[in-house]
Amino acid sequence: MYKxxxxxxxxxxxxxxxIAKCPYCDFNSHQLRGALPAEAYVESLCQDLISQAGNVSDREVTSIFMGGGTPSLFGADVLCHLMTTIKQHYQLASHVEITIEANPGTFEVDRFAGYVDVGINRLSIGVQSFCDQMLKKLGRVHCASEAYDAVTQAKRLGFNHINVDIMYALSGQSIDGMLQDLEVACQLSPDHLSWYELTIEPRTAYYKRPPSLPSSELKDDMTDLGLAYLAKQGYERYEISAFSTPGSQCVHNSNTWQFGDYIGVGAGACGKLTMASQIYRTQKQSSPKLYQLNPLAYAKRELVSHDRLAFEVALCGLRLVDGMSWDDVTSRSLPITGMEIRSKLASVLVPDRLQFKPEAFHYYNEHLVALLS
Ligand code: SF4
Structure with a gap:
């Protein structure tokens, strides 16, 4: 049973x-109109954190991830209050990873220096491209030089762990343009890169008015050339879109992909929590206003049914190049889960782990469909 x-x-x-809603974005993010209710919102987060702490009182927290939206709109003073609350109510591991997502358009040296002081030790910077023309098409609020400066300044401030997000297969982008973005990103030598293809998601402005994107042949060429370039620069691909220097994988996201647990607090936040005999998936109210009216309430709190476990575990674990050990699969699901996955995917898995054979990794989506049958 679950452990x-x-x-x-x-x-x-x-x-x-x-600051503005990007046309490709399907995250729970809202354009800020008027003043940011920083103190009131963080107060709601603290109530939410305190109310969920009792579920995990005997467990150690290995990572904290402040995501968005744009958490870097919030000052270090309110985040200090948040961190104090977390430390008072949760046991933190001695090397806990604490990440904040930052938009280069919000970079201010004093604010980011304050983040270091409150214990944030990893910065994830949403650069997306170093080409002004591409940034404009993506509706980003920053320009290329601001993105470059944000990464440079963050390093000077003492952030040793920096992720840079870069997108490719953008409207009007050439192979040279894609490679130039990677070249500039690598020159800045962050220890982590998230490099992912632009996709058109429902409920976005791009979905209503799709831009013209590169052909699938051109996208495939970009993928092959980009992967080769990153490998040559010393970035190891450890997940479909995540690359790092040795030992710098993101602890928080790796845990999610390994079917680990996470408490979700804040408007629209999702969580996954294993109790003695059940796994719950939770979600908070998406509307910031409604969330703040009752931060303790869940919009959804559902049991993961035994029927779905094999699919859910494989969906997460097989995103990782090295997959998961069968031992971890068993302790995070049921003994039968591993057997079910093996019975349906044996021909594309390595013998001793939940891990795709190298030639099968590229066909992640196609192979997972087999688990739904
Ligand atoms: S900055 Fe990020 S979270 Fe905000 S709208 Fe753009 S893509 Fe979405």
């Missing part, structure tokens, strides 16, 4: 506002 004490635990904190 919660053996499952790493993270905390995900959602900040739902942005």
């Amino acid at each position: 919660p004490e053996r499952i790493p635990l993270g905390i995900y904190v959602h900040f739902p506002w942005c």
